[in-house]
Every structure is written in C-alpha cells, then in structure tokens.
Amino acid sequence: xxxxxxxxxxxxxxxxxxxxxxxxxxxxxxxxxxxxxxxxxxxxxxxxxxxxxxxxxxxxxxxxxxxxxxxxxxxxxxxxxxxxxxxxxxxxxxxxxxxxxxxxxxxxxxxxxxxxxxxxxxxxxxxxxxxxxxxxxxxxxxxxxxxxxxxxxxxxxxxxxxxxxxxxxxxxxxxxxxxxxxxxxxxxxxxxxxxxxxxxxxxxxxxxxxxxxxxxxxxxxxxxxxxxxxxxxxxxxxxxxxxxxxxxxxxxxxxxxxxxxxxxxxxxxxxxxxxxxxxxxxxxxxxxxxxxxxxxxxxxxxxxxxxxxxxxxxxxxxxxxxx
Amino acid sequence: xxxxxxxxxxxxxxxxxxxxxxxxxxxxxxxxxxxxxxxxxxxxxxxxxxxxxxxxxxxxxxxxxxxxxxxxxxxxxxxxxxxxxxxxxxxxxxxxxxxxxxxxxxxxxxxxxxxxxxxxxxxxxxxxxxxxxxxxxxxxxxxxxxxxxxxxxxxxxxxxxxxxxxxxxxxxxxxxxxxxxxxxxxxxxxxxxxxxxxxxxxxxxxxxxxxxxxxxxxxxxxxxxxxxxxxxxxxxxxxxxxxxxxxxxxxxxxxxxxxxxxxxxxxxxxxxxxxxxxxxxxxxxxxxxxxxxxxxxxxxxxxxxxxxxxxxxxxxxxxxxxx
Numbered sequence: 001x002x003x004x005x006x007x008x009x010x011x012x013x014x015x016x017x018x019x020x021x022x023x024x025x026x027x028x029x030x031x032x033x034x035x036x037x038x039x040x041x042x043x044x045x046x047x048x049x050x051x052x053x054x055x056x057x058x059x060x061x062x063x064x065x066x067x068x069x070x071x072x073x074x075x076x077x078x079x080x081x082x083x084x085x086x087x088x089x090x091x092x093x094x095x096x097x098x099x100x101x102x103x104x105x106x107x108x109x110x111x112x113x114x115x116x117x118x119x120x121x122x123x124x125x126x127x128x129x130x131x132x133x134x135x136x137x138x139x140x141x142x143x144x145x146x147x148x149x150x151x152x153x154x155x156x157x158x159x160x161x162x163x164x165x166x167x168x169x170x171x172x173x174x175x176x177x178x179x180x181x182x183x184x185x186x187x188x189x190x191x192x193x194x195x196x197x198x199x200x201x202x203x204x205x206x207x208x209x210x211x212x213x214x215x216x217x218x219x220x221x222x223x224x225x226x227x228x229x230x231x232x233x234x235x236x237x238x239x240x241x242x243x244x245x246x247x248x249x250x251x252x253x254x255x256x257x258x259x260x261x262x263x264x265x266x267x268x269x270x271x272x273x274x275x276x277x278x279x280x281x282x283x284x285x286x287x288x289x290x291x292x293x294x295x296x297x298x299x300x301x302x303x304x305x306x307x308x309x310x311x312x313x314x315x316x317x318x319x320x321x322x323x
Numbered sequence: 324x325x326x327x328x329x330x331x332x333x334x335x336x337x338x339x340x341x342x343x344x345x346x347x348x349x350x351x352x353x354x355x356x357x358x359x360x361x362x363x364x365x366x367x368x369x370x371x372x373x374x375x376x377x378x379x380x381x382x383x384x385x386x387x388x389x390x391x392x393x394x395x396x397x398x399x400x401x402x403x404x405x406x407x408x409x410x411x412x413x414x415x416x417x418x419x420x421x422x423x424x425x426x427x428x429x430x431x432x433x434x435x436x437x438x439x440x441x442x443x444x445x446x447x448x449x450x451x452x453x454x455x456x457x458x459x460x461x462x463x464x465x466x467x468x469x470x471x472x473x474x475x476x477x478x479x480x481x482x483x484x485x486x487x488x489x490x491x492x493x494x495x496x497x498x499x500x501x502x503x504x505x506x507x508x509x510x511x512x513x514x515x516x517x518x519x520x521x522x523x524x525x526x527x528x529x530x531x532x533x534x535x536x537x538x539x540x541x542x543x544x545x546x547x548x549x550x551x552x553x554x555x556x557x558x559x560x561x562x563x564x565x566x567x568x569x570x571x572x573x574x575x576x577x578x579x580x581x582x583x584x585x586x587x588x589x590x591x592x593x594x595x596x597x598x599x600x601x602x603x604x605x606x607x608x609x610x611x612x613x614x615x616x617x618x619x620x621x622x623x624x625x626x627x628x629x630x631x632x633x634x635x636x637x638x639x640x641x642x643x644x645x646x
Contacts, residue, residue, distance in 0.1 A: 008387040009334040014420065015410035018498035023458070025475060035451045037506045049457025050475055052497040057406070064331040081439045083380070087338035097337065116404045116438040118501040121455050128358045132444050134372025135346070152348060152373055174375040175341035178441040183360045 009100055012062045019198065020112070020191025021055030024125050053120040056191040057082075057110040060199075061096070067103025068321060070203055070226050074108045075192070077208025077234065079133040081115030082108035083176045084207060088302045089169035095205065095301045098310040107199065111210070112188045114178050130179035138174060142298040143255040143262065160255055164295035164303035173302065189217055196224040203317055205229045208298065212236060215272065219243045227320050229313050232298050235265045236272035244281035247320045248273075249313065251286045253296030253303075262298075282320075286312055332423055335385045342521065343435070343514025344378030347448050376443040379514040380405075380433040383522075384419070390426025391644060393526055393549050397431045398515070400531025400557065402456040404438030405431035406499045407530060411625045412492035418528065418624045421633040430522065434533070435511045437501050445504075453502035461497060465621040466578040466585065483578055487618035487626035496625065512540055519547040526640055528552045531621065535559060538595065542566045550643050552636050555621050558588045559595035567604035570643045571596075572636065574609045576619030576626075585621075605643075609635055 031044035059082060060071075074096065076084040085096040085108050096106050113119040113126075120126050133141075135154060140147040144165055149158040156167035165173075192213070196202065203226050206214035211233030218228045222243040229249045250273060256262045276283050288296050293308065300309040354367035382405060383394075397419065399407040408419040408431050419429050436442040436449075443449050456464075458477060463470040467488055472481040479490035488496075515536070519525065526549050529537035534556025541551045545566040554574045573596060579585045599606050611619050616631065623632040 009332070009337075011332040011334055013416065014332075014337070014384060014423070015416065016406060017410060017414070018495055021494075021498060023475075023494065034454065035446070036454060037451065045454055047455060047457075049459040050477070050497075051455070051457060052494050052500070055498045057498075059409070061337065081441075083339060083439050086382070087340060091340070093336065093338065100337070110439070115441075116406050116433070116499075116501075118404075118438075118499070121502075123358070128360065131357065131359060131368055132370060132374070134349075134370075134374060136372040152346075154373070171344075171346065171375050172341055174373075175344060175378045175380075176439075176441070177375070178439075179444075 007101060010064045012064045014059075014061050016057060016059040018055045018057055018117070019195035020187070021052050023050050024053050024120070025050050026124055029124060047121055047124055051120055051125060053125050054112055054187045054191060055117055056112055056188070056195060057116040058107050058195050060105065060107045061100055062105045063100075063103060065103075066105050070201065070321065071105035071107055071199065072099050073196070073202040073204050074106065075204065075206040075210035075214060076109070076111065076114070077210050079177050079180045080207070081110045081176065081178055083115070084299070084301060088166065088306060089173040090166035091169075092306065094306065095310050098307060099314070102314060104203075107195075107202065109192070109195070112184050112191055113181050119179075126181055128181060128183055130181050132179050133177045135170065135174045138177070140259070141261065143253065143259055144170070144297055146258070160258070160295075162254075162295040163297060164305050165297040165299065166302070166304060173299075185213065185216075189213060189220075192217060193221055193224065196221070201226050203227050203229070205231065205313065206233075207231045207301070208234045216240065218246050218248070222246045227317060229316070231300065233265070233269050236269045239272070239275050242276050242279050242281060244276060244279040247282040247284075248276060249284050249286065249316045251300065251309065251313065252288060253298060253300050254289050254294050255297070284316060286316075330424060333387045335387045337382075337384050339380060339382040340518075341378045341380055341440070342518035343510070344375050346373055347376050347443070348373050349444075349447055352447060370444055370447055374443055374448060376448050377435055377510045377514060378440055379435055379511070379518060380439040381430050381518050383428065383430045384423055385428045386423075386426060388426075389428050393524065393644065394428035394430055394522065395422050396519070396525040396527050397429065398527065398529040398533035398537060399432070399434065399437070400533050402500050402503045403530070404433045404499065404501055406438070407622070407624060411489065411629060412496040413489035415629065417629065418633050421630060422637070425637060427526075430518075430525065432515070432518070435507050435514055436504050442502075449504055451504060451506055453504050455502050456500045458493065458497045461500070463582070464584065466576065466582055467493070467620055469581070483581070483618075485577075485618040486620060487628050488620040488622065489625070489627060496622075508536065508539075512536060515540060516544055516547065519544070524549050526550050526552070528554065528636065529556075530554045530624070531557045539563065541569050541571070545569045550640060552639070554623065556588070556592050559592045562595070562598050565599050565602050565604060567599065567602040570605040570607075571599060572607050572609065572639045574623065574632065574636065575611060576621060576623050577612050577617050578620070607639060609639075
C-alpha cells in the first residue's frame with residue numbers, strides 16, 4: 001500500500017462534489033417482481049418516484065499554496081473510474097499523487113454511471129443495458145499479452161516480453177472494473193462541462209474512452225481547457241471544429257502493432273492529429289517506443305515506469321504554461 | 324464547494340486499495356441479446372470469462388505525523404458510498420476532514436457492489452437484482468419530513484420544523500445514491516475483515532446499514548477494532564457473542580418518534596445495548612435531543628451542526644484511547 005514518502009503534502013482541503021444530472025420521475029410503472037433476497041420469494045418492487053440521474057462525481061485535493069492557479073483534472077476510460085489515477089495495482093503512488101507532489105490541485109472524476117456517480121434503473125431511466133469487462137478481455141484490450149496466452153490462472157509469465165504492467169497484481173487491477181453503458185457520451189460530456197464551469201479552465205489528463213471524450217470536449221468547449229493530454233485515446237471523434245488554440249499532447253504505449261483493435265484506433269487518431277496540425281494546432285505526440293521507452297501497456301499510469309511517463313507529461317505542461 | 328481552511332493538512336500520502344473478493348468464471352453462458360446502443364439493433368453479448376467479484380474499495384489519507392497510530396475507518400450505509408463522509412451536500416467539510424484536521428489517518432470504504440467497488444452481472448454472478456432509492460423514499464427514511472409533505476418539487480419549507488439537514492441541497496444529496504443488493508452482508512463483512520487484517524485495528528465510524536454491519540463485525544472479530552461508533556444504526560444483529568471488550572458508542576438524531584421504521588430499529592438497537600451492558604460492556608449512547616441538540620436527521624454527518632456531532636464522537640474516542 002505504499003510507504004510514507006519523504007516529501008509531504010501541504011494541503012488545504014480534500015473534498016468532493018457532484019455536477020450535472022437532472023431529476024427524472026418514474027410514474028405509472030408497474031411494480032417489478034424482483035428476487036431481492038436469496039432465500040425469499042421474489043417480491044414486488046415499486047420503482048416509481050423521483051431520481052437524480054446523469055451526474056458525475058468529482059473529488060478534489062487543494063494545495064495550501066498551489067504551484068499554479070490551474071488545476072489538473074483527470075478523466076478515466078471505459079469500464080473504469082477515478083481509481084485509474086490513484087495508487088497503482090501493485091501499491092505505488094499513481095499520477096494523482098505525482099501531480100499533487102508537484103504542487104497542482106487535482107480533480108479526479110467518476111463519469112456518469114461509474115463508481116461513486118451511481119447508476120439508474122434500466123430500461124426505466126437508462127434506455128439500454130450495461131456491458132461488463134472480463135479479465136480475459138482486459139488481457140487483450142490493455143495489451144498485456146496475446147489473447148491465446150491468456151488462461152484462467154492469468155500466468156504473469158505469459159504476458160508480452162518486456163511488459164511493464166505489473167501482471168502479478170492483475171486481479172487488483174481488475175477489481176477496478178465497473179459496468180458501462182455505451183450510449184452515455186452526451187450526458188457525460190454535459191456533466192463534465194457543468195463541473196468545469198464551476199472550477200474554471202483546467203489541464204485535462206484523459207485516458208482511453210475518456211481521451212475520446214476529451215477531444216470532443218476541447219473542440220466544442222475550448223474555453224474550459226488550458227491544455228489536454230490524451231493518453232491512449234480509444235479512437236477520435238469525427239472532425240468537429242478542431243480546437244487549435246488549445247495545446248494537445250497524445251501519449252502512446254507499446255505493442256500497438258500486436259493489436260488489430262489498437263491499430264484501428266491509432267489510425268483514426270493519427271488522422272485527427274494530422275487535421276489538427278493542418279489547422280495550425282499546437283500538437284505533440286509522444287510515442288514512447290520511439291523515445292526508446294518500451295513495454296508500456298494501455299495503462300501507462302499503472303506500469304512500473306509510470307513516473308517516467310508522468311515526467312514527460314509534466315514537462316509538456318510546463319512548456320505550455322505561463323505560471 | 325468549500326473555502327480553503329486556515330489550518331492546513333500535512334500529509335504523507337493519499338491512496339487507495341481493493342480488498343477481498345475472488346475470481347468467478349462464467350462458462351457455458353448463452354450469449355445475451357442486449358440493447359447496448361440506443362439506435363442500434365440489440366446485439367449478442369458474451370458474458371463468459373473471468374471476473375473479480377466481492378471486493379471493497381478503501382481510500383486512505385495518511386498524515387506525516389499522525390496523532391495516534393490508530394486510524395479511523397468509515398463504513399457507509401445502504402444505497403450510499405464513502406461520499407457520505409466527504410464534503411456535505413451544501414459544500415461544508417465533512418467528517419473525514421474533521422478527523423483529518425485532528426490528526427487521524429482516515430480510511431473511507433465503498434462496500435461490495437457500491438461506488439468504486441464495482442458490481443457484477445446478475446443473475447449470472449449475483450443471485451439477485453438490485454433495488455434503488457428514490458428521493459421520495461429518502462425524504463421519509465432519512466427523517467427530513469413527513470411523507471405526505473413530500474412533493475416532486477421537494478419544497479425545503481416542507482421539512483420537519485427545526486430540521487438541520489440542508490434541504491436546499493437535497494438533489495446533491497440524492498446524487499450520492501447507488502443501487503444496492505440486499506443479500507451481500509456476508510461477502511461485505513469478509514471483505515472488510517480482509518482490509519482490516521492489512522491495516523491493523525481501527526476506530527470504526529459506521530452509519531445506518533454500516534452500523535448494523537459494524538455491530539456484527541466487532542462481535543465476531545473484536546481483534547480488528549479499538550472502538551466502534553455506530554451512527555443511527557439500521558437495526559442490530561441478533562445477539563452473537565457480544566464483544567464487551569471493545570468500547571461502543573451509539574449516536575441518535577431527532578424525529579425518531581415520527582417514524583415507525585426508526586422506532587422499530589431503535590427498539591432492536593436499545594435491546595442490543597441493554598444486552599451489551601449486561602455483559603459488562605463499555606457502552607455509551609448519545610441521544611442528541613437528550614443533550615438539547617435538536618433537529619438532526621438520519622445523516623448527522625451532513626446536517627448543519629455536523630461538526631458539533633463530530634465533537635461528541637471525537638471526545639468519546641479521546642476518552643477511550645491511551646495515545
């Protein structure tokens with residue numbers, strides 16, 4: 001669980017708030033017969049009433065003397081929560097701590113329906129059903145190893161040669177997974193905007209699905225962002241009035257050539273980057289293997305060299321910022 | 324969202340971990356036809372694979388120089404998460420901050436299936452379906468006002484006279500709600516024990532359903548607790564080898580005489596208290612109205628006098644502790 005670090009944090013407050021969402025009233029719903037307790041008859045459950053739905057959860061940590069008035073906000077990827085940015089599965093400080101120790105205020109979000117943001121009954125409020133991530137899917141999708149090298153014992157020796165993800169802690173990583181809905185992009189973005197309107201423009205660090213959201217958000221609401229770091233974005237939105245005044249940093253790990261899925265996402269993102277550059281945008285791409293940094297998975301914030309990757313992001317932010 | 328406080332926190336680390344749970348493998352499940360995207364055909368979803376299920380999430384904050392080697396752990400109630408202990412719905416620092424400012428390390432938990440702990444497919448892994456909390460139910464169950472004074476506009480003037488819950492922030496409070504399963508007490512307790520075995524004995528502050536869990540836990544595993552504060556416990560377990568060596572504090576708010584549900588819970592808990600005292604247990608009951616403190620709801624950690632209630636808990640812990 002990590003040892004006490006030498007340099008302490010001098011903090012003003014740790015706290016949280018919800019943002020976005022609305023009241024939805026269910027009325028006239030027939031009572032649903034639900035198996036509520038294991039050893040009891042199914043009973044009728046009345047879903048009728050008022051719900052808050054569509055909110056996000058934001059946890060903030062504020063410095064007594066922030067290095068800069070511009071905080072860092074973190075958006076997680078699909079089937080994940082804000083835990084992405086906390087302690088790594090093998091117990092090292094994560095990127096939230098990295099940037100706290102460098103004097104930034106941090107805002108870590110749980111998107112609509114994920115983690116502490118809660119979720120609403122379906123099909124009564126959400127139109128659709130959730131999907132779930134298995135450890136098998138994670139093995140392949142997070143580029144830990146070849147899919148046919150996965151077995152139920154998840155033998156760490158079967159990962160890619162040189163892999164920097166701590167496969168001995170794979171089950172603690174999979175403990176982070178939460179179900180996800182595939183059609184909540186709009187309500188999630190609306191809730192993110194509402195939070196940003198409260199706290200002012202931020203440096204955004206976004207991962208995977210969150211990176212895709214980030215590209216859309218910064219194009220539509222450039223006023224809310226000082227810069228955006230998209231780490232391993234799961235594809236890019238269609239071109240939509242590119243936000244060329246906001247600096248963009250893209251960060252990619254290793255083994256992309258082993259994954260058809262990631263080759264496809266990468267191709268779309270590379271096209272997006274080219275268009276952004278074509279409009280005169282301030283764009284940098286860090287392809288870690290091209291810097292001689294090999295072995296990073298889809299979750300570089302959890303890989304054993306997570307601090308090294310964070311350094312690159314930190315230096316890019318420093319190079320962009322005036323404070 | 325709360326202003327910067329005058330006295331700063333000198334912290335060593337903020338982090339988190341998961342504890343408990345196990346791998347469950349789904350095999351031979353027929354593909355499920357799921358409406359995954361709003362404007363698309365339902366598609367077949369394959370649930371087969373390996374899942375981590377039954378884990379809890381624990382977020383810790385560690386002082387550079389803790390007042391005492393004994394941290395405070397927080398367990399939330401039904402349909403809630405660790406957010407219970409963070410910033411109040413109207414933006415004041417909550418009990419986590421209260422105890423951090425007094426030098427304790429804190430451990431805030433999300434129980435199995437709640438918040439960042441994630442949840443598993445049902446009926447494939449969980450046997451049963453979840454239930455949901457409406458704002459209507461909260462109005463009555465949290466003792467904000469008479470049920471027939473609730474309407475969809477949730478008019479704050481309709482709450483109980485003298486109520487200290489910030490009803491103007493009711494929707495931000497309801498933003499905290501998460502679905503819950505009614506038959507997960509055993510797996511939740513096992514996961515709590517596993518976390519406690521890692522960090523050593525704690526002062527536990529538990530709310531509502533979490534208070535019921537706490538009474539069972541401290542009776543079965545007294546070695547894991549220095550003392551237990553049960554705030555508005557939702558009933559008590561049957562007598563089960565009462566843990567008379569561990570100090571117990573019970574805290575009750577106001578308006579219990581207005582609620583048949585809470586009269587019932589209170590009666591069971593009072594019986595439990597009597598039995599505990601009968602075995603020579605160190606038991607204190609704080610009935611806030613009997614101290615002249617009126618207007619507290621079922622969530623005193625969010626009421627406008629939340630710090631005053633916390634003071635009573637703090638002083639009780641101090642009176643019990645040797646460090």
